[in-house]
Amino acid sequence: MTESRAGGQPATASVRRPYPYTLLAATIAGALAPAYVIRWHVGPLPTTLLEVALLATITIFAVESVRRRERIDWHGPLTLPALAFIAAGALSVLVSGDHRAALGLYRAYFIEPGAFFLIVATIASTPRRAGLILLGFGLGGAVAAALNAAVVLDALRQHVLDLSTTPPVVIYQTANAVSLYLVPLVAMAGSLLVYGRGRAVRWLSALFLMIALPACLLSFSRGGYLALGAVALGLAVSHRWARLLVPGVVAAALAVSQVPLIRARIAYELQALPGNTLDFRIRIWGQTLRMLRDHPVLGIGLSYYQQAMGPFW
Numbered sequence: 001m002t003e004s005r006a007g008g009q010p011a012t013a014s015v016r017r018p019y020p021y022t023l024l025a026a027t028i029a030g031a032l033a034p035a036y037v038i039r040w041h042v043g044p045l046p047t048t049l050l051e052v053a054l055l056a057t058i059t060i061f062a063v064e065s066v067r068r069r070e071r072i073d074w075h076g077p078l079t080l081p082a083l084a085f086i087a088a089g090a091l092s093v094l095v096s097g098d099h100r101a102a103l104g105l106y107r108a109y110f111i112e113p114g115a116f117f118l119i120v121a122t123i124a125s126t127p128r129r130a131g132l133i134l135l136g137f138g139l140g141g142a143v144a145a146a147l148n149a150a151v152v153l154d155a156l157r158q159h160v161l162d163l164s165t166t167p168p169v170v171i172y173q174t175a176n177a178v179s180l181y182l183v184p185l186v187a188m189a190g191s192l193l194v195y196g197r198g199r200a201v202r203w204l205s206a207l208f209l210m211i212a213l214p215a216c217l218l219s220f221s222r223g224g225y226l227a228l229g230a231v232a233l234g235l236a237v238s239h240r241w242a243r244l245l246v247p248g249v250v251a252a253a254l255a256v257s258q259v260p261l262i263r264a265r266i267a268y269e270l271q272a273l274p275g276n277t278l279d280f281r282i283r284i285w286g287q288t289l290r291m292l293r294d295h296p297v298l299g300i301g302l303s304y305y306q307q308a309m310g311p312f313w
Contacts, residue, residue: 018070019123022061023132026120029053030136034144034181037171046104054112061119072122082117086110089302096301097308105302131201134188138208141185144171145215148178152218156261163265167220179224182212187231194235217256220265222277229253287312 035049065072089110096102124130147170155161155168167175186209193205216224232253236245257263269278291300291312300308 018068018125019061019064022057022064022119023123023129025053025057025060026116026123027132027136029057029116030133031140033137033140034171035140051108051112054116057119058112058115061123072118074118076121082114086114091298092302094301095298097304098301102302102304127197134192135204137185138189138204141182142208142211144178145182145212147171149211149215149218152220161261163220163261164268167218169219175219175221176223178219179216179221179227182216182219183224183227183231186212186216186228187234190231190235194239217259217262220262222266222269225257225262225266 029050032050032053035053036051038049039046041047064070089106093099093102093106120133124133151168151170152161161167169175169178172178172181189205189208189212193202193209196202196205213228216228229249232249233246236242236249239245257266287309291309295308
């Protein structure tokens with residue numbers, strides 16, 4: 001016999017299918033992660049397709065929680081850091097010179113991701129459920145990776161690829177943003193390929209890596225290359241065959257760095273040429289340190305960096 005809850009439904013039914021519609025919505029939202037570039041306005045307020053998917057997930061989760069009388073577990077090792085992060089973001093909105101823009105960033109980068117994380121932590125109660133959400137992220141990542149690789153390959157075919165400038169991108173503004181999106185997914189897929197249980201999980205992970213890894217290399221993001229190396233080295237060090245895998249990772253990294261286009265991209269960064277990104281970053285870091293001397297405690301707030309940096313440039 002099964003025990004009954006207050007609502008009269010068997011407890012096992014709730015365990016078998018908690019938050020079914022939220023799970024579907026979260027999976028779709030993960031697949032739509034690159035869709036923040038699809039934008040429109042609702043009255044005076046800007047929004048994106050990704051934001052609509054996130055808000056739909058949050059709404060469905062709230063409705064299912066109320067209907068099922070589920071108690072959300074707020075306690076966890078990341079609760080206090082998350083609250084501190086959200087509080088710091090709120091303070092950054094208050095001190096910003098552009099409250100409207102700061103509030104938009106706070107909503108998009110603090111509140112909505114925090115709520116989505118809480119939802120995923122609640123509904124991903126089994127490996128299968130977590131895998132379904134990861135599958136959504138993987139689908140979105142694979143589409144973005146394939147499209148971005150196609151754009152770069154087309155530039156190569158037409159002989160218009162200039163590695164001294166930002167390589168072409170399909171949906172993001174910089175090549176670094178492409179790697180910033182794809183490399184964490186590569187890390188997850190690599191972990192599942194090495195340590196995952198089940199043939200389907202490993203095959204899907206391998207398929208994603210076959211699409212995402214070339215796209216990361218074709219992004220020509222030097223930061224992305226470093227991140228990929230760190231991921232590969234971490235997986236190798238943690239494996240029982242570390243003595244063989246670590247030298248293999250190092251050898252593979254050296255081999256990839258000698259591919260002509262990649263070698264040219266890396267070499268440009270190491271040359272003392274005005275305007276290369278390393279030179280530009282060093283100048284920005286220096287100006288930022290000078291700015292922080294005038295705002296040592298609260299900083300200059302969200303979405304106000306460019307304006308605040310003017311007097312220090």
